[in-house]
Amino acid sequence: MKFSIQINEGPFQHQASDSAYFFTKTALEKGHEIFRVFFYHDGVNNSTRLTTPPQDDRNVVERWADLAEKHDLDMVVCVAAAQRRGVVDDGEAQRNGKDATNIHPKFRISGLGQLVEAAIQSDRLVVFGD
Amino acid sequence: MSETVKKFLYLNRRAPYGTIYAWESLEVVLIGAAFDQDVSLAFIDDGVYQLTKNQDTAAIGMKNFSPTYAALGDYEVKKIYVEKESLEERGLTLDDLQHLVWEDEDEDWAEKDSIHLVSRAEMAAVMEDSDVVFSF
Numbered sequence: 001m002k003f004s005i006q007i008n009e010g011p012f013q014h015q016a017s018d019s020a021y022f023f024t025k026t027a028l029e030k031g032h033e034i035f036r037v038f039f040y041h042d043g044v045n046n047s048t049r050l051t052t053p054p055q056d057d058r059n060v061v062e063r064w065a066d067l068a069e070k071h072d073l074d075m076v077v078c079v080a081a082a083q084r085r086g087v088v089d090d091g092e093a094q095r096n097g098k099d100a101t102n103i104h105p106k107f108r109i110s111g112l113g114q115l116v117e118a119a120i121q122s123d124r125l126v127v128f129g130d
Numbered sequence: 131m132s133e134t135v136k137k138f139l140y141l142n143r144r145a146p147y148g149t150i151y152a153w154e155s156l157e158v159v160l161i162g163a164a165f166d167q168d169v170s171l172a173f174i175d176d177g178v179y180q181l182t183k184n185q186d187t188a189a190i191g192m193k194n195f196s197p198t199y200a201a202l203g204d205y206e207v208k209k210i211y212v213e214k215e216s217l218e219e220r221g222l223t224l225d226d227l228q229h230l231v232w233e234d235e236d237e238d239w240a241e242k243d244s245i246h247l248v249s250r251a252e253m254a255a256v257m258e259d260s261d262v263v264f265s266f
Contacts, residue, residue: 006264008151008266040154040158041150041151041154080154080157081154084150111161112157112158112161112162113161113162113164113165115158116158116161116162116165116167117165119136119138119262119264120134120136120165120167120262121134125262125263125264127263127264127265129265
C-alpha cells in the first residue's frame, strides 16, 4: 500500500513524531511504500539540525534523517508553518533576510500543495497529532 | 494538476483561538482548493466555535480570521457539516453561526446555504464516505 504521513506536533513535547517514525519504519519493513512525510503545525520543529537532546535520549531529528537516507524518503516541511516558527533553509533565509539557517539537509521546505498532492496520490494519509 | 478526484474531508475539532490548528487548517483548505477535489468541511466538538459570528479578538491580540470562512464559497467549498450535538452541548444554535453560502452557476448564481446541520450519527457517515480525512 502507498502511504503518506502527516505529523502535526513537535519532537519531545509530544509522542506524535515518535509514533509516526515507528509506523513509517515498520510500513517500509513490511514492503509498503511511503510517498511522502509531511511536517505541519509545530511538526516543522522535527526538521531542525540544531536539535541537541541529552546523549541517553533518542534524537528524533537524526532518527528521521537516518530513515530518509536508508529509504530515500521525501520529507517535506510546510513553508508557511516553518516561517512562523523560524525553521529556515538557504532560500528562505535569503528571501526573508535571515542571518542563519537551521534545517537538516534531509528535509526540504515546500508548500501545502505537497500535502494535498500526497493525499491524492496515496492510498492512505495517516495523521499523527492531538 | 491531478485527474484523480477524491472526497476530501477537513475535520475541525478545536476552538478557533488558543491553538493554531483552526487557522492552519483553513490554510490547507484554501491551498487545497486549487486541486479540484470534492471538498467537505466538518465542525465538531469545540470546532463549532470556529464558525460563530461577531468574533472579536482585539483583547487577545490575535488575528481574527473568521471572515475567511465567508469566502469559502468562492473557493468552491459548498459542503460544510456542523454537528448538532456539539452545538447543543455548548448552548449554541445555527443562529450563532455565520450564514455561509455558495453561488450556484447552474441556477443563475443563486445563493445556497453551505452549512448542513447533521447528527452525530450522520457525521460518522460523512467521515465513512470520505477518501481522505484531514484532522485538525
